[in-house]
Amino acid sequence: MTTEMDTITSQRKMLSEAGYAEPAINYFIDKKYMGHLQDASQISEKIGSCGDIMKIYLKVNDQDIIEDIRYEITGCAGAISAAMAVVDLVKGQSLDQALTINDGDVFKRLENIPEKKHHCIQLAVKTMHRGVLEYRAGRAH
Numbered sequence: 712m713t714t715e716m717d718t719i720t721s722q723r724k725m726l727s728e729a730g731y732a733e734p735a736i737n738y739f740i741d742k743k744y745m746g747h748l749q750d751a752s753q754i755s756e757k758i759g760s761c762g763d764i765m766k767i768y769l770k771v772n773d774q775d776i777i778e779d780i781r782y783e784i785t786g787c788a789g790a791i792s793a794a795m796a797v798v799d800l801v802k803g804q805s806l807d808q809a810l811t812i813n814d815g816d817v818f819k820r821l822e823n824i825p826e827k828k829h830h831c832i833q834l835a836v837k838t839m840h841r842g843v844l845e846y847r848a849g850r851a852h
């Protein structure tokens with residue numbers, strides 16, 4: 712009988728063999744910021760060049776600090792691990808700081824993912840930037 716533990720172990724092995732470093736694998740397995748926020752200040756969406764879709768939920772307070780974030784993703788392991796790393800980098804930061812986070816910051820956090828998956832990092836970052844910019848645009852009206 713295959714237990715959940717066995718499944719996770721074999722998933723870890725597959726990802727590691729594919730070129731995912733330990734932190735990236737942990738982000739993918741834990742998926743701790745997947746889902747939606749009931750009280751989101753902003754919901755934005757972006758479609759990647761691969762056709763995968765990311766939706767971001769941002770909760771922003773009166774001081775323009777991003778208090779919480781969730782992602783909904785139809786995408787690969789690279790997309791999921793990158794998006795989860797984006798949340799750890801951006802949560803608690805100001806809108807301005809969030810806009811300075813780039814692909815390199817996320818890659819450093821993941822330590823390594825396969826080169827073919829670098830566009831997935833881009834999608835996670837661009838989706839977050841879009842969320843911040845659309846939130847600002849909405850507030851300006």
Ligand code: FES
Pocket residue numbers: 759761762763786787788789790828830831834
């Ligand atoms: Fe589409 Fe990774 S292949 S997000």
